[in-house]
Amino acid sequence: MHNNHVIWHNVQIDRSDRNRLNAHRSGLIWLTGLSASGKSTIAHEVEKRLFDRGIRTYVLDGDNVRHGINSNLTFSREDRKENLRRIVEVSKLFVDAGILVLAAFISPYKEDRAYIRSRFADDNFLEIYVKCAVEECEQRDPKGQYKKARAGIIKNYTGISSPYEEPENPHLLLDTENLDLDSSVANILDLLERHEFIEIQRDTPDEP
Numbered sequence: 001m002h003n004n005h006v007i008w009h010n011v012q013i014d015r016s017d018r019n020r021l022n023a024h025r026s027g028l029i030w031l032t033g034l035s036a037s038g039k040s041t042i043a044h045e046v047e048k049r050l051f052d053r054g055i056r057t058y059v060l061d062g063d064n065v066r067h068g069i070n071s072n073l074t075f076s077r078e079d080r081k082e083n084l085r086r087i088v089e090v091s092k093l094f095v096d097a098g099i100l101v102l103a104a105f106i107s108p109y110k111e112d113r114a115y116i117r118s119r120f121a122d123d124n125f126l127e128i129y130v131k132c133a134v135e136e137c138e139q140r141d142p143k144g145q146y147k148k149a150r151a152g153i154i155k156n157y158t159g160i161s162s163p164y165e166e167p168e169n170p171h172l173l174l175d176t177e178n179l180d181l182d183s184s185v186a187n188i189l190d191l192l193e194r195h196e197f198i199e200i201q202r203d204t205p206d207e208p
Helices: 015-022 039-052 077-096 110-118 134-140 145-150 181-194
Strands: 027-032 057-061 100-104 125-131 172-175
Touching: 015 077, 027 039, 027 077, 027 110, 039 057, 039 100, 039 181, 057 077, 077 100, 077 110, 110 125, 125 181, 172 181
Parallel strands: 027 100, 027 125, 057 100, 125 172
Antiparallel strands: none
16 A cells, blocks of 8 residues: 655666666576475575675575564465565565575465566566475475474465465476586576576686
């Protein structure tokens, strides 16, 4: 809901100015998939590789934000929508500030992911589906969340008592049952190069 008494203040420095200063484009790279599929691990490794290349990045992680800005939200359908709405607005601020944002969120519903995409332009948004069967995710279960969900301790847990609707047209699909971390990261870096978020890194020939 918009407040009619709040007026947008036009800025003097915008995203394109900051992108030019940083010598790379900013945008939102959204990683969706089941818990324990590898989203956060991949996002943080991509961030490290980009940081080493001088790219200004930041990871927004589903668990971490629930310790702060979204600490008052549950996992009900309405609270999941609000969780993502807040993250989208935070991401827009980061992107406007010239940052390449990597967001790792289960985001199980197509409707919510369509909303996320609609809030960004075609030139500053990419969706990555980190695909892994729930059986494999449950085997990994690094935080013991699936076990708690099976015991009924955690309600509305995606893949157990709440659905995950697979993306139909992601920019990239990573099958983490068959891809290791290095391969997953390499695929994302290639995607970022192809979409001109970062420059193509070529091997430097050995000096004679």
